[in-house]
Amino acid sequence: MAENITSKSAREKLAARKEPYWSRLEAGLYLGYRRAEQGQGTWIARRRDEAGKQKYHALGTFAEFDDAARAANRWAQAVDAGVSTHGMTITQVCAHYVTDLRTRKGSKSANDAKGRFRRLVDSASIGKLDVAKLKTSHVRAWIAAQVEMDEADAEDEDDLRRAKDSANRNLASLKAALNLALRDRLVATDAGWKTVGKFASVGRRREDFLNAEHRKALLAACPSDLANLVKAMLLTGARPGELARVRALDFDKTLGTVALDGKTGRRVVTLSTAAATFFADLSSSRIGNAPLLATEYGQQWNKDSWKKLFKQAVQDAELPPTTVMYTLRHVAITELINAGMDSFLVAKLAGTSTAMIDKHYGRAKHDETRAKLDAVAIL
Structure with a gap:
């Protein structure tokens, strides 16, 4: 008999086990809840494709059933739209962009982007994130860390202006890589980075002059x-x-x-x-x-x-x-x-x-x- 996972009280009464408890959302789409021994349980989506093969997607933790159900539906819709079901990290997305850039614009542009990503993405926490789980807060923290790092060596206000100008260029490269991933259906939405804007009025030529x-x-x-x-x-x-x-x-x-x-x-x-x-x-x-x-x-x-x-x-x-x-x-x-x-x-x-x-x-x-x-x- 199927167990009820729609309410928090019902989920708390379930026995902890590795196999999720499943609830049918629609034909071919199920939402599963894995009860943990301690702490918060996790949600998983299951979907049968046209060939009859089952596909699974980890959704993470949600306090409410409805939130987890919406996440499952978004995943299913993305699959229907042709978005890749194989998760890619931000580092992999950037490497994909470098390959495309080398084809379109040549080695100079590709090597510049590759070096930028190597310094700022590959070894950073953002680089390990699944692109589908990227949030606006992740990108903002990534930009802020660059300015804070340069701020430690800044000698005056102009150094800070130039640090922000550099961060703007780095953001432009990252967003270009993410936008390519969106176009190539490697991710379903640009919500994680679209609203992150650049620092204003930092790329201008200095006008101050003392006679x-x-x-x-x-x-x-x-x-x-x-x-x-x-x-x-x-x-x-x-x-x-x-x-x-x-x-x-x-x-x-x-x-x-x-x-x-x-x-x-x-x-x-x-x-x-x-x-x-x-x-x-x-x-x-x-x-x-x-x-x-x-x-x-x-x-x-x-x-x-x-x-x-x-x-x-x-x-x-x-x-x-x-x-x-x-x-x-x-x-x-x-x-x-x-x-x-x-x-x-x-x-x-x-x-x-x-x-x-x-x-x-x-x-x-x-x-x-x-x-x-x-x-x-x-x-």
Whole structure:
């Protein structure tokens, strides 16, 4: 005799066993409940296909019979629509997308996506999830973890903006893989990711710029130790964290170079005469591993020690409140581009790529090129 599993009280009276207790939902479709020795029981759906073969699908835990029945019906409808009944993990879905991308767009795009998924999906908890069980909360947590990871190394607000911009690109790749799975009927619905949106206003080119008068006002408003760090950024275009880590022995007075260690690895950059003279003055009272650009207490700078001081200096100098330490790097690179320096050389000095230079400073390059073209009398 069939046991009643429609009410919670009835289910609690059932004997624990491996074989589920079944309830017929419609012709060929059954909902089963597996009573556990301890804890909550689990639900399973059973369906007979056109060939007469029984198919099973684990539904998980539900407090109410009606909720489990709806899940069983959704599964049956997905099967009827041609959705694969073989579960795929998010990692497998991403691999499926990489294969498709290689066919449609070539190895470069496929390898970029493959590397992105390897770093952020394959070894993460989201990668092990069955795509049919993916929830919006899973995707949101995955995105938040990326920003939190980069936030630990962020040096200012611009770093956080760029971290969110990077997370947006990663989300776009994941959603592209999931959407392909939907089109290929590997999953029945896009409800788990469709409503997850990207961070707004984080991919824009930086517009902040400080002219010569602004820079002088800022330096005058800074305490002497912070002024040295600000001046070093303007003279080199380096990242604030890179300059904070410079030791006395990293400066070569003879060659006029300084070794910087940052997010793109260690590099040795040539200094202008003004920068070399400035660094030489600083090194006269520093030796060995001592920080070349130190706080008034002789300690190495970090974002916590400069953030409030810099914000106060910006306010005292009456500069835009959006001015942050990274603005100084933007100013320096812009001036180098405006002076006609080659993008490759600027990228090498700044520790970035020519693609990033073109993306963020392309307008300055075109204006400088246009001025040279206009100087040539052709007609």
